[in-house]
Amino acid sequence: MALSSLLRPALRSGLKSPPFRKRPRARSLHLAPPWLLDDYIPRYHLLSSLDAAKKRSLAYAHLRECNLCPRLCGVNRYKETGVCLIGAEKVKVNTIAPHFGEEPCLQGHNGSGSVFFSGCNLRCVFCQNHDIAHQRNGFDLTPEELAEWYMKLQEVGRCHNINLVTPEHVVPQVVLSILHARELGLRLPIVYNTSSFDSLESLALLDGLVDIYLPDFKVWSDKTSKRLLKADNYTATAMESIKAMHAQVGDLCFTADGIAKKGVLVRHLVMPGKEDEGKEIVRWLAENVSKDMMVHVMEQYFPRAHVGKPRRGGKDAEVIEPGGVPATGDAKTPVRYVDINRPVDLKEVASVMQAAKEAGLWRFIEPARHGGFNM
Incomplete structure (x- = not known):
């Protein structure tokens, strides 16, 4: 039956179509989340030859008067070493391999x-x-040799990225290695x-070379950082560092494969009895960097x-064994940093997570129940 014949009874009965209503203007929508990329070109491939040459020159200059970390040693690393104990011409590497202990x-x-x-x-006491x-365990590599290892991770290991772990004290050599790679x-x-x-x-110096920044915001109070990290002004330094990182690369983005x-x-590693510091950290991230x-x-x-x-002498202290159980009998040997001498309680972790959600953060790394990737 034709559509017109079906409509005739309604037309004959005098039924009128509902009046046209102007729809409210829709806000701009994305077909995919703004953190989903169709493809991605590493930032170091977008760097001009001139900018690359400038970074090489700056890297060598900083090694001659090293102030590239808040320690501000100011040493000529071609002749002596500072707090990090690493010179200029080579880096000391402990392990290079595909790693399966990182985020999915x-x-x-x-x-x-x-x-x-x-x-x-x-010098974190709980490292x-x-x-x-x-410790200076490992083998020495020049920046050029380090770049060749990057290539092995790419060609042989088929890894998804090059993950530079604890590189703060070797930034000049890292810059040279990336440019060579x-x-x-x-x-x-x-x-x-x-x-x-x-x-x-x-x-x-790293701007234009690093694609993903993976900072660990450890503690909040200066008293804690001085006692447990052996560093002054850690919190202020971490705050300005994370802001600068975010200004360079923004919120975390993925390709369709979930990488x-x-x-x-x-990252924030929740520590025993320090959940209040963790809460301050997540609130600061939400209010001062990005809720995304x-x-x-x-x-x-x-x-x-x-x-x-064991303590090196001094006053006795209550001893807590792993698990938070007070030690008894012969086990009562005074130990160092007794307040964090236990695994973290999952309730402490949950309280930091709750504070993060209340602050407006919503993108969290959690174990993938389906065995796949998190986006």
């Missing part, structure tokens, strides 16, 4: 191509990688995996490094 959006199926540098410009960061054909995003104890000069390609992902910031509230803390070691 970084490690993917093939792993994150991680380079663990020996040494650090902090989870203290055998690497607190660009000439060798590197195509992977560069991840700068940092404690956030960076200087603005250091981050300016992060550009932006900032902030990707955040990883971490629960992996466990006593390491100097925590729980």
Whole structure:
């Protein structure tokens, strides 16, 4: 039956169509989230030859008078070393390999191509990688040799990115290695995996070379940073560093395969009894950087490094064994940093997560229940 014949009874009955109403103007919509990329070209491939040459020159200049971290040692690293104990011509690397202990959006199926540098410009008493960061264990590489390892991670390991772990004290060499790897054909995003104890000069040198910043905002109070990180002004430094990182690359973005390609992902390791500091950190991120910031509230803390070691004399203190159980009998040996000598309680982690959500943050790294990737 024709459509017109079906409509005739209604027309004969005198029914009128409803009056036309002007629709409210719709706001601009995206077909996909603004953090989803069709494709991505690493930032170092967009750098002009002139800008690359300037960065090389600046890298060499900073090595001759090193003030590229808040320690401000000012030493000529061709002749002596500062707090980090690393010279100018080579870096000391502990491990280079595909890594499967990172966030799902970084490690993917093939792993994150991680380079663990020996040494650090902090002295965290609870360092989870203290055998690497607190000691000069590993092998020496020139920036050119380091670039060749990047290529192996790309061509042999098929890794999703180059993940530079604890690189704050070797930024000039890292800059030289990335520029050399660009000439060798590197195509992977560069991840700068940092404690956030960076200087603005250091981050300016990295601008245009780093695709993903992975800062760890550790503690909030100056008293805590001086006692546990052995660093003054850590919080103020971390705040200005993370702001500068976000100004360079923005919020974390992905390609359709769920792999992060550009932006900032902030980590915070919740520590025993320090959940109030964690709450201050997530509130500050939401109010001063971006509510769309990707955040990883971490629960992996466990006593390491100097925590729980026998005290070097001094006053006795209550001893708490792993698990938060008071020690008894012969185990009552005075230990160092007794207040953080236990694993973190999941309730402490949950309280920081709740504060983050109340502050307006909503993009969190969480274990993927389906075994895939998080976006």
